[in-house]
Every structure is written in structure tokens, then in C-alpha cells.
Amino acid sequence: xxxxxxxxxxxxxxxxxxxxxxxxxxxxxxxxxxxxxxxxxxxxxxxxxxxxxxxxxxxxxxxxxxxxxxxxxxxxxxxxxxxxxxxxxxxxxxxxxxxxxxxxxxxxxxxxxxxxxxxxxxxxxxxxxxxxxxxxxxxxxxxxxxxxxxxxxxxxxxxxxxxxxxxxxxxxxxxxxxxxxxxxxxxxxxxxxxxxxxxxxxxxxxxxxxxxxxxxxxxxxxxxxxxxxxxxxxxxxxxx
Amino acid sequence: xxxxxxxxxxxxxxxxxxxxxxxxxxxxxxxxxxxxxxxxxxxxxxxxxxxxxxxxxxxxxxxxxxxxxxxxxxxxxxxxxxxxxxxxxxxxxxxxxxxxxxxxxxxxxxxxxxxxxxxxxxxxxxxxxxxxxxxxxxxxxxxxxxxxxxxxxxxxxxxxxxxxxxxxxxxxxxxxxxxxxxxxxxxxxxxxxxxxxxxxxxxxxxxxxxxxxxxxxxxxxxxxxx
Numbered sequence: 001x002x003x004x005x006x007x008x009x010x011x012x013x014x015x016x017x018x019x020x021x022x023x024x025x026x027x028x029x030x031x032x033x034x035x036x037x038x039x040x041x042x043x044x045x046x047x048x049x050x051x052x053x054x055x056x057x058x059x060x061x062x063x064x065x066x067x068x069x070x071x072x073x074x075x076x077x078x079x080x081x082x083x084x085x086x087x088x089x090x091x092x093x094x095x096x097x098x099x100x101x102x103x104x105x106x107x108x109x110x111x112x113x114x115x116x117x118x119x120x121x122x123x124x125x126x127x128x129x130x131x132x133x134x135x136x137x138x139x140x141x142x143x144x145x146x147x148x149x150x151x152x153x154x155x156x157x158x159x160x161x162x163x164x165x166x167x168x169x170x171x172x173x174x175x176x177x178x179x180x181x182x183x184x185x186x187x188x189x190x191x192x193x194x195x196x197x198x199x200x201x202x203x204x205x206x207x208x209x210x211x212x213x214x215x216x217x218x219x220x221x222x223x224x225x226x227x228x229x230x231x232x233x234x235x236x237x238x239x240x
Numbered sequence: 241x242x243x244x245x246x247x248x249x250x251x252x253x254x255x256x257x258x259x260x261x262x263x264x265x266x267x268x269x270x271x272x273x274x275x276x277x278x279x280x281x282x283x284x285x286x287x288x289x290x291x292x293x294x295x296x297x298x299x300x301x302x303x304x305x306x307x308x309x310x311x312x313x314x315x316x317x318x319x320x321x322x323x324x325x326x327x328x329x330x331x332x333x334x335x336x337x338x339x340x341x342x343x344x345x346x347x348x349x350x351x352x353x354x355x356x357x358x359x360x361x362x363x364x365x366x367x368x369x370x371x372x373x374x375x376x377x378x379x380x381x382x383x384x385x386x387x388x389x390x391x392x393x394x395x396x397x398x399x400x401x402x403x404x405x406x407x408x409x410x411x412x413x414x415x416x417x418x419x420x421x422x423x424x425x426x427x428x429x430x431x432x433x434x435x436x437x438x439x440x441x442x443x444x445x446x447x448x449x450x451x452x453x454x455x456x457x458x459x460x461x462x463x464x465x466x
Contacts, residue, residue, distance in 0.1 A: 078345065078394050078397070078398045079394065079397040079398055079401065079441065079445075080401065081400065081401030081402075081404060081437055081438055081441060082401065083401070083402075083407075083415060083418070084401065084404050084414075084415075084418070084433070084434040084437045084438055087404070087433065087434040088430070088431060088434035088435065090422065090430065091252050091421075091427035091430055091431060094427075095250070095252065168313050172313060173315065173316070175315055175317035175318070176316075176317060176408075178317075179317075179407075179408050179419065180422065181422060186317050189317050189318070189321045189408070190408070193321070193324070193408060193409065198324060198325040201321045201322075202321065202322055202324075202325060204318075204321060205317070205319075205321035205322040206318070206322075208315045208317055208318040208321075209314055209315055209318040209322075212313055212314070212315050212318075216313060
């Protein structure tokens with residue numbers, strides 16, 4: 001609270017006045033520190049989700065094990081009430097002495113990130129042309145090579161798409177953490193609402209929305225770089 | 241220290257609360273339901289308009305999809321917050337973002353539903369002398385119904401979940417119980433608010449599923465044949 005306490009923002013503060021004031025960016029409660037808080041949590045969630053879901057989904061799809069109901073998963077991914085899940089986990093976490101953060105919000109965000117990554121990996125690998133897979137086997141590829149050098153390579157762009165969707169959703173949802181006993185970039189909206197300070201509310205909203213937009217943009221640029229060379233050549237030469 | 245002690249000894253749920261504070265729970269539940277219904281109705285009406293434009297003028301389908309997808313990616317906290325200076329902590333501030341989030345789901349499903357009608361069926365209807373309006377209402381709409389119902393289910397369930405977030409602007413039905421419990425370090429309202437909002441989503445999903453089956457008996461028959 002130090003920055004806000006030192007310079008209490010008057011009710012009619014200009015949104016940009018506050019945003020462009022270097023004082024609001026620095027310090028332990030400044031925008032940069034909150035931003036780092038948010039980015040670190042979201043990054044951990046995304047790494048855990050990707051590292052678990054991509055191998056699981058590709059193994060299930062490669063071995064054709066377990067018929068996964070895709071439409072059910074789509075519904076599920078849109079229906080998870082993150083605020084309610086986190087709200088349910090906070091008391092449980094506190095009673096066990098784990099504190100407000102990071103477990104409740106971490107688990108709630110993880111539940112949000114898992115379905116799109118799983119779904120995209122699973123469908124992408126399942127949709128790889130069986131003729132291509134058979135050709136690879138006939139050329140003597142081992143099953144591991146078929147999975148890594150054929151199926152996963154062809155599925156890369158769709159998998160990255162799923163990761164992007166998950167990342168944007170996670171970053172967009174993380175600000176609720178500020179309302180559940182935590183901090184992060186959502187704190188300015190919370191503080192602004194608490195102090196009846198519309199300027200701070202709007203500035204906080206701009207920060208939160210800006211980060212979500214930036215996440216979407218940066219993942220799009222990753223997608224254009226990370227594609228395997230062969231797939232990119234395929235995309236530029238074939239007219240499909 | 242006292243606060244920490246209270247956190248540790250406070251049970252997750254006190255059952256007496258249901259009886260003692262039933263009025264409050266009931267009010268929160270009704271408010272939650274009202275916000276959900278208003279938002280979905282507003283979203284539905286807007287989606288019908290947008291889908292009609294997207295289907296009539298093909299070139300507009302891309303921009304409309306892009307616009308609704310853009311709305312969907314705006315963080316809920318930001319969208320609620322940005323409207324506060326204009327509408328205050330009112331119901332409008334809660335309903336407008338909630339409706340905006342349903343657009344992507346509903347428009348996508350409406351358009352997919354009407355696109356699933358095969359050109360042969362459309363030609364047959366025209367050949368039988370149906371006017372375009374009659375064809376849309378009596379042939380295309382029933383065929384698109386399963387998609388419309390599927391979209392409605394997702395829209396309603398996700399809206400029930402998002403209504404809780406509207407508690408940050410003093411609306412939000414059951415979400416208010418969650419924040420109330422958090423402020424008082426009293427876990428019972430928090431647990432009840434969270435559980436009831438999840439149960440409400442499941443219940444509404446079930447109701448729409450059953451109503452949809454009843455409204456489209458032919459879709460069930462087709463499935464059993466296959």
C-alpha cells in the first residue's frame with residue numbers, strides 16, 4: 001500500500017495521469033511488481049498444464065486409447081466456474097495452513113488451462129492423415145519416431161493454438177486473485193473499487209486487458225516462429 | 241494472531257447457517273438466476289441479429305466472428321470495471337459484460353446450425369413454393385435447433401460461473417456470499433456460495449438439455465437409428 005498511501009489518488013484523477021506517473025510503476029506495490037506477480041503465476045500454470053497435457057493427450061491419441069468425448073470437453077472448458085472453484089478452495093487451504101496463495105488460485109487456473117491444451121493436442125494428432133502415418137511405418141520409423149517426427153510435427157500449429165487459447169484465458173482470469181485475498185495485476189481494480197476511485201478502476205482495467213492482449217499477440221508471433229521447417233514448407237508449397 | 245486462530249478453527253461449513261440465513265441465501269440465489277437470465281436473453285437477441293447478418297452477407301461473417309472473439313478475450317474483471325464510471329455499481333454494469341461473453345458462443349453455434357442445412361433441402365423447400373421467410377422458420381430453424389440448444393447450454397453454464405465475478409461490483413448473487421465470507425473470515429457463506437453456483441449451473445444445464453430433447457424429438461430418433 002505504500003505508493004497509494006503516500007500519494008492518495010483524488011477521486012477525479014486522470015486515468016493516464018496515474019498510468020504515466022513513474023511513481024505508480026516502481027516500488028514493492030508498484031505496477032511492475034504486480035505485473036511480475038501475475039506473469040510468474042500464469043507462467044507456472046501454463047508450464048504445468050502443457051507439460052502434463054501434451055504428453056498425455058498425444059499418447060492417448062497415438063495409441064487410440066480411451067475414446068475422449070470432444071464435445072463434452074469443449075463444454076467443460078467453457079463451463080468451469082473459476083471464481084467459485086477458487087472460493088471453495090480458499091477456506092480449505094487456510095484451514096490446512098497453506099494460506100491465501102498460491103494454491104487456491106493456482107488450482108483454479110490450472111483447471112482452466114488443461115482442457116484447451118488437451119483437446120487441441122488430442123484432436124490434432126487424431127486428425128493426422130493415416131496414410132502419412134502408415135507411410136512412415138513402412139519406411140521403418142519406430143513408433144516413437146512416428147509420434148515425434150510425424151504426428152507431433154504435423155500437429156504443432158494446432159497444439160500451439162490450444163496453448164495460446166489456454167494462456168489468454170489464464171491471464172484474463174488471473175485478476176480475480178486480487179479479490180480472493182491475493183494480489184497481482186487485478187489489485188488496482190480492487191483498490192479503486194474499494195476507494196470509490198473510478199480513475200484507478202479504469203486504469204487497472206486497462207492494465208489487465210492490456211496484458212491479456214499482449215499475451216495473445218506474443219503467442220501469435222511464437223506460432224509463426226516455432227513451426228517445424230518441413231511443415232512451413234508444406235504450408236507455403238501446397239495450395240490446400 | 242486472533243485472525244489466524246479464527247481461520248484455523250472456523251469450520252468449512254456450519255449447517256445451521258442454512259436455517260438461520262436462509263433469507264439471504266434465497267435472495268442471492270434469485271439474484272444470481274435473474275442476472276443469468278437477463279444476460280443470456282440480451283446475448284441471445286444480439287446473437288440472432290449478428291448471425292442473421294453473418295448468414296445473409298457472407299463477407300461480414302469473418303469480422304463478426306473476430307469481434308465476438310475479441311470481446312471474449314477481454315478479462316472479466318476489466319470489462320466489469322471499465323463500465324463502473326458510466327453505469328455505477330448497477331445491474332447494467334453486470335449484465336452488459338455477461339451478455340457480451342455469450343456472443344461468441346451463441347453466434348458460432350447459430351451460424352454453424354444454419355450452415356448445416358444442406359442446399360438440397362433448401363432447394364426442395366423453395367421448389368415446394370415456400371417463401372424465404374417460411375423456409376427459414378419451418379425448415380432451416382428446426383434443422384438448426386440442435387446447434388442452437390447446444391450453444392445455449394454452454395452460454396448459460398458459463399454465464400452462471402461468470403455471474404459470481406460480478407460480485408466485485410456489488411452484484412453477482414451467490415458471488416456476494418463468497419466475498420462476504422472472505423471479508424469476515426467466515427467460511428460457511430463462501431462454501432455455500434461456491435457450491436450453490438456450481439449446482440445451479442448443473443441444474444440449468446440439465447433443464448435446457450431436457451427441454452431441448454423435448455423440443456427436437458426428431459433429432460433423438462435420428463440418433464437412435466444411427
